[in-house]
Amino acid sequence: MEILNGIETTENNKNNFLPGQGSNPQEAAQRLQDIGSSILRAARDELYLGMRFLDVALSSFIYQMDGSVSPFGTDGAVMYFHPAQLGGLYKENRILVNRGYLHMVFHCIFRHFGKPGTEKRLWNLSCDIAVEHMIDGIYHRSVRYSRSLLRRETYRLLEKEKKTLNAERIYKILKEEFLKEKELAQLEKEFYVDDHKYWANQQPDRKPNPLMSKKWGDISEGTETDLETFSREAGAQDGDFLDQLKIENRERYDYREFLRKFAVFREELTVDPDSFDYNFYTYGLSLYGNMPLIEPLETREVKKVSEFVIVIDTSMSCSGELVQRFLEETYGILSDSGNFFQKVNIHIIQCDEKVHSDVKITGAEELQEYMNSLELYGDGGTDFRPAFAYVEELMEKREFENLKGLVYFTDGYGIFPAKMPPYRTAFVFMEQEPEDVDIPAWAMKLVITEEELQGEEIP
Numbered sequence: 001m002e003i004l005n006g007i008e009t010t011e012n013n014k015n016n017f018l019p020g021q022g023s024n025p026q027e028a029a030q031r032l033q034d035i036g037s038s039i040l041r042a043a044r045d046e047l048y049l050g051m052r053f054l055d056v057a058l059s060s061f062i063y064q065m066d067g068s069v070s071p072f073g074t075d076g077a078v079m080y081f082h083p084a085q086l087g088g089l090y091k092e093n094r095i096l097v098n099r100g101y102l103h104m105v106f107h108c109i110f111r112h113f114g115k116p117g118t119e120k121r122l123w124n125l126s127c128d129i130a131v132e133h134m135i136d137g138i139y140h141r142s143v144r145y146s147r148s149l150l151r152r153e154t155y156r157l158l159e160k161e162k163k164t165l166n167a168e169r170i171y172k173i174l175k176e177e178f179l180k181e182k183e184l185a186q187l188e189k190e191f192y193v194d195d196h197k198y199w200a201n202q203q204p205d206r207k208p209n210p211l212m213s214k215k216w217g218d219i220s221e222g223t224e225t226d227l228e229t230f231s232r233e234a235g236a237q238d239g240d241f242l243d244q245l246k247i248e249n250r251e252r253y254d255y256r257e258f259l260r261k262f263a264v265f266r267e268e269l270t271v272d273p274d275s276f277d278y279n280f281y282t283y284g285l286s287l288y289g290n291m292p293l294i295e296p297l298e299t300r301e302v303k304k305v306s307e308f309v310i311v312i313d314t315s316m317s318c319s320g321e322l323v324q325r326f327l328e329e330t331y332g333i334l335s336d337s338g339n340f341f342q343k344v345n346i347h348i349i350q351c352d353e354k355v356h357s358d359v360k361i362t363g364a365e366e367l368q369e370y371m372n373s374l375e376l377y378g379d380g381g382t383d384f385r386p387a388f389a390y391v392e393e394l395m396e397k398r399e400f401e402n403l404k405g406l407v408y409f410t411d412g413y414g415i416f417p418a419k420m421p422p423y424r425t426a427f428v429f430m431e432q433e434p435e436d437v438d439i440p441a442w443a444m445k446l447v448i449t450e451e452e453l454q455g456e457e458i459p
Contacts, residue, residue: 029065032083037063039090040072040079043101046094050140053226057105057219073195074104076113076212080198098142099135103193106131109220109245111213112167113199119175120202125184126171128191129154133165134241150190164243220245307345307400311387313410314378315352326409326428327371331364345400351387352378358390382414388421395422416440 044058051058061079071085079101089096107113112127133155135143158165158173179187196202200209224245310330312323346361348370356377361367387408395403405424420442427439428446439445 033063033065036065036081036083036086039086039097040081040101043094043097046098046142047102047140050142051138053223054105055226057109057223058101060108060215060219069195069197071194072100072104073198074108075198075200076108076209076216078198079104080195093145095143095145099145100193102135102143103128103131106134107194108216109223110167111216111220113196113201113212121184121188122174123167123171123201124196125188125191126174127167127196128193129158129170129187130165130167130244132191132193133158134244137240148190150186154187154190164240166244307403309347309349309391309403309406311349311351311384311406311408311410312376313352313382313408313414314350314356314376315380315382315411315414323376323409324371324374327367327374330407331367331371347391347394347399349387349390350377351384351390352380353383354380354386355390382410384408384410384414385417388417391421416443 040061040063048055048058061074061077064078064080065083066080067082069080069082071089072079072081074080086097089100107127110127110130112123112131132151136147136151136155158170163169200212224242227242227245310327312326314323343362346367348359348361349355350357359370361370388406391403391406394400403423405426406421407426407428409428411429417440420440424444425442426444426446
């Protein structure tokens with residue numbers, strides 16, 4: 001317990017310091033910083049021994065003392081700690097520090113700090129319950145701790161639907177429950193572990209940091225891969241963490257990034273600065289006055305999106321307003337010349353139980369015109385198979401040179417094809433998450449939120 005004695009002694013010296021007496025306050029503060037960092041590093045190392053698939057996530061922080069935090073918190077880059085409170089937790093039971101460390105890591109992996117547009121108090125509670133539920137399902141000695149009756153009863157009620165309990169689902173359930181103030185306060189007290197004051201979505205004037213979101217998005221995907229690699233070793237010890245990770249990574253996949261995966265290499269009419277040699281150019285001008293020895297190439301091989309298919313579900317469950325907003329988002333991406341060739345081959349297909357229309361788009365202007373005169377055909381049930389069969393016919397007719405992907409805008413309630421198509425496929429949802437739809441393993445599930453439509457970066 002030498003570490004704890006160091007904390008207590010240093011804290012007392014710091015509080016009782018008078019000019020000319022005792023130790024230097026800067027030295028006392030540095031000692032508190034060093035001791036707190038040592039405790040957190042010890043927790044990190046102990047967690048790593050049982051969960052090696054989290055190695056990158058666990059080591060992604062620097063540690064900083066902050067007397068205003070209770071007892072610790074993170075913004076995704078720094079792990080802030082209150083030295084006395086951290087020492088108190090360590091003295092009570094080091095497993096509490098381990099759990100707190102893992103709790104903050106899970107917040108980052110699931111990007112809880114970047115979810116705007118929610119009721120802050122309820123969102124904080126939902127995130128804490130989701131993370132604690134995962135940790136309580138992990139059977140490693142480093143985090144095993146007895147659970148209260150309130151906690152077990154809360155899990156039992158939330159698990160009634162037998163679905164994965166991520167923060168969004170818990171938030172929806174709690175919002176529908178209309179909790180009384182006393183009930184809400186009891187749950188907050190039971191599940192409180194860390195301070196969320198550093199989260200971007202806790203401050204109205206602060207927008208999510210896209211670089212931080214990308215950092216943890218990459219870590220999350222890497223962790224999923226590592227966990228699947230270690231799955232035989234881990235067995236059932238890691239609870240439903242892998243299931244939640246798969247769901248999170250599928251749902252939060254960026255729509256723009258997905259469209260970029262349709263990109264192919266092709267020459268485009270533009271100057272290629274990489275192939276231009278300025279030495280020959282300037283030498284020719286100096287030698288002959290107005291005759292360069294080399295001219296820049298007028299074409300350049302670039303990788304951009306050339307062709308893809310958009311299928312719009314026109315069944316009764318998809319409204320024209322949602323379709324319009326989805327097309328506007330696609331238009332915004334298409335208008336970015338950095339992503340698409342000037343001339344493209346995009347087919348917009350409307351389909352419910354059968355294909356009703358197919359419009360070919362070759363540029364952003366044509367897509368804008370299509371949106372302005374949008375008319376939906378259909379209103380029947382939902383069957384995804386006819387659209388895929390129709391695209392297969394187009395490919396046989398050589399309508400596409402190298403089709404890379406299909407985006408299907410839908411509510412998800414329909415009959416999926418049994419066979420994987422020879423191109424990437426994503427089922428896109430607007431603002432809503434179908435909770436009982438089993439997307440095929442070969443497809444991706446994307447959710448476009450209101451904040452993305454307003455141009456804000458979402459993790």
